[in-house]
Amino acid sequence: MSDDFETSRSKSVTIMDVARVSGVSYSTVSRVLNGFEFVKDSTRQRVLAAAEQLGYVANLPARSLAGGRSRIIGLLLPRLDNSYISEIIRGVDEVLGESDYDLMLYTTHRQQGKEAVYVRAITNRLAEGLLLLVPMFPSLSLKALPSQDFPHVLIDQSDKTNQSSVVYATNSQGAYDATNYLIGLGHERIGFIRGQMEIQSAVDRLAAYKAALADNGLPFDETLAVDGDFYAKGGYAGATELLALANRPTAIFAANDLSAIGAMDAIRDHGLRIPDDISVIGFDDIPQASLTYPKLTTVRQPLIEMGRIAATNLLEQIEKPGTPPKQVTLATELVIRDSCTDPRRR
């Protein structure tokens, strides 16, 4: 009974306990635990042994508060409900798994605009670095950093100021390639389902679509570019709008794969075949893209790699203060599968 009480309720072991057992002062224990160099080897061994024996585990809050390293990095993102984000997280996690940093995950949910509050909470002695996947208004988050020097990386964002490390993909080139591919196939009326236009990649992709049209001497028809939201639902609605057009398009370029998947559903619900009646192309190449039927042709964005690079860069900033911000832009790649064909073939 009393034994039970001891085991379950006894306060956790602190450096004081380790100090007592190993017969040194607790500041020496702290030194050993932090890998401080100037400690006699025999003392070090003794302390380590005592810590091991006692099952010592550092109290992170105490360490953080005292100005030590928390070994926590924060990841701020809007939500978790799509695999575009999951893929990026995986990349981050892979890198963190090899280092010994832990991940604090913050999702802002619908609390849009709350980013600044989160940023301040995370950076307030909690995390040593921050990964920002804030598609909407990155500058708001940036301004909330305690200083421009606070280690941070913006993911899927390009930077106009060169003040922050960023990881981005060639959204413009990718969207240009996709449009060009469709045009090359023989399409002249290409619908475009937009992403959320508050997001930079959505803007870039739409602009590139227009540019490709123009470069090929094709007119930009306002009615062919419809609203979307980067989700299947918006893709469905957008495609439905497009299909209702008197002179409907022979191909649809959805701003991302999720929209494309929604669009495919809408097309099927209208009794049309893909790609025979209408071609569909997406963007991102999320894992689902290769499983759809027909398999979705899309523009691959190296999501895992983006997460990995962002994390690697962040750790570098943390380990080597003063490392200048780095802007990385990764290449996208057109992945041709089965959802597009020559419109004249039908």
Add this chain to the structure above:
Amino acid sequence: MSDDFETSRSKSVTIMDVARVSGVSYSTVSRVLNGFEFVKDSTRQRVLAAAEQLGYVANLPARSLAGGRSRIIGLLLPRLDNSYISEIIRGVDEVLGESDYDLMLYTTHRQQGKEAVYVRAITNRLAEGLLLLVPMFPSLSLKALPSQDFPHVLIDQSDKTNQSSVVYATNSQGAYDATNYLIGLGHERIGFIRGQMEIQSAVDRLAAYKAALADNGLPFDETLAVDGDFYAKGGYAGATELLALANRPTAIFAANDLSAIGAMDAIRDHGLRIPDDISVIGFDDIPQASLTYPKLTTVRQPLIEMGRIAATNLLEQIEKPGTPPKQVTLATELVIRDSCTDPRRR
């Protein structure tokens, strides 16, 4: 310049600052910030205004250390690389998003066996509660808890001791239903691709497969139950093994959808058609399952719901200490799509 310095480098604002500005002691500030009742309304207003004006943000480590609420809950899981896990996380996140708890995500990666260390680190004043998605050796993690009373929930795990809150699905019933369905279709030689047998659900599913066979007077053929790993790779290998059999099965029941997807690839690579030549059924109903071609028939496990229930239960334990552990088992459901058919039809 000096202004810049001020904004970016100045120490973060603490309750001391708020106290000074609002002209009260800092313990009063603490009271107001913690929603303590016995504070004069006018003081409360003054403090709140000062906090707002100064842009005060709580220092979490300090609060935790002082014994206050960290409002962090930990989620310990093996890895992030499949949507089974992503779905559960989404459920957790949904609930947390409505409360004001934040999520600390720990992935043990390959560091198998390290769970205990993580558990102790997380529970050591850092998090107020812990969600455990530790398929392998749950008891190891459980033993590392500071006490049995520490708020925690085991996800996708059933509990023999009734000491912990758990959320599980009816794996046995689900696997039984799947096997029965195949038998009802007319299959007599049904291959089974196992999951990792250190995991309880893998064991449950295999046992139920055997039970269904027996209940239908069908023999259990050892060579028909092959190794798998709950991933596409293992599913591919398992199916390949099955297809090489002299008297190969007419249907394959894969222990989860990822394995089933791998199996489908193997089947196609062997030049066979699904479901005409061979039927395939999975387990989980991850988002990809409805996108495969043909669409995968599977046993649906309510993953998001499991995450949601686990989080809800955890918060309840935190808010109302003394709440007894709760064992929740959710129903699985056979989702019939297009990957299975009558073997005599071919």
Add this chain to the structure above:
DNA sequence: GTGAAAGCGCTAACAC
């Protein structure tokens, strides 16, 4: 090399 002591920002008795 190692110990002593201050303090990180906050909560929670305890006074008044």
Add this chain to the structure above:
DNA sequence: GTGTTAGCGCTTTCAC
């Protein structure tokens, strides 16, 4: 109702 005070467990000068 509100102020005073003692820690929470740790890092980090500063002595010796």
